[in-house]
Amino acid sequence: MIDTHCHVDFKDYNKNREEVIERAKKDLTCIINSGATLGGNRRTLQLIKDHQKFIYGTFGFHPVNAAKAEAVVLKDVKKEILSNLDKAVALGETGLDFYHTTDLEGKRKQEKVFNSFIDLASEYEMPLLVHARDSERKAFEMVKKYSDIPNVVFHCYSGDDATAKDIIDEGYFISVSSMICFSNHHQNLIKDLPLSYMITETDSPYLSPFKGKRNEPSNVKYVVNKIAEIKDQSFDKIDKLTEKNAKKVFRV
Numbered sequence: 001m002i003d004t005h006c007h008v009d010f011k012d013y014n015k016n017r018e019e020v021i022e023r024a025k026k027d028l029t030c031i032i033n034s035g036a037t038l039g040g041n042r043r044t045l046q047l048i049k050d051h052q053k054f055i056y057g058t059f060g061f062h063p064v065n066a067a068k069a070e071a072v073v074l075k076d077v078k079k080e081i082l083s084n085l086d087k088a089v090a091l092g093e094t095g096l097d098f099y100h101t102t103d104l105e106g107k108r109k110q111e112k113v114f115n116s117f118i119d120l121a122s123e124y125e126m127p128l129l130v131h132a133r134d135s136e137r138k139a140f141e142m143v144k145k146y147s148d149i150p151n152v153v154f155h156c157y158s159g160d161d162a163t164a165k166d167i168i169d170e171g172y173f174i175s176v177s178s179m180i181c182f183s184n185h186h187q188n189l190i191k192d193l194p195l196s197y198m199i200t201e202t203d204s205p206y207l208s209p210f211k212g213k214r215n216e217p218s219n220v221k222y223v224v225n226k227i228a229e230i231k232d233q234s235f236d237k238i239d240k241l242t243e244k245n246a247k248k249v250f251r252v
């Protein structure tokens with residue numbers, strides 16, 4: 001199993017980060033930590049160095065942060081990402097979040113930053129990790145214009161069936177998050193989607209399958225288990241398939 005999207009660098013883990021990582025090591029092949037801010041990218045870089053061959057990282061800038069960020073910060077983010085590109089397995093997370101950002105100016109800024117990440121992924125032929133909320137169709141249309149991005153992942157996909165199908169038809173991947181453990185919408189969503197374009201994530205510390213608790217990467221087993229249940233397949237089969245997909249996407 002692979003947790004393809006988590007934020008182990010967050011301060012939520014300051015008290016027992018190593019314990020959480022050790023627990024993940026027992027169950028998982030590897031985890032992919034997603035940088036969401038300038039500091040997050042730096043901390044992700046450190047985690048990659050400290051846990052080689054187990055923690056991989058992506059460098060990005062979360063759309064909710066992008067909506068509020070000053071130009072100078074964005075410049076620094078890009079500069080640092082470019083000088084550490086060889087250490088990343090993908091660019092992101094990046095994208096659009098029209099659920100949290102509702103003002104026009106904020107949305108425009110998100111689009112601008114997202115486009116700059118799409119450009120980077122295209123130019124350097126890096127996989128792209130997309131965060132899209134209440135904006136899945138738009139994010140999809142923006143990425144689709146580029147044909148030279150090696151792999152595109154819609155992390156924690158929460159949109160509608162039609163867009164999910166189009167995403168997969170385009171050869172992009174859907175990352176199934178811990179939400180599947182408790183959300184009917186997410187359970188229904190994967191019923192008709194092919195397993196060959198599915199990967200798994202927890203989005204830790206968010207979305208715990210246990211209400212009110214902090215999520216952690218080792219909980220990705222509950223995601224695998226729920227997919228197995230819905231698809232009427234064995235845990236083992238889903239484990240192997242989703243891991244194989246994730247390895248292909250991120251080249252880990």
Ligand SMILES: [Zn+2]
Nearest residue numbers: 005034093203
């Ligand atoms: Zn995230």
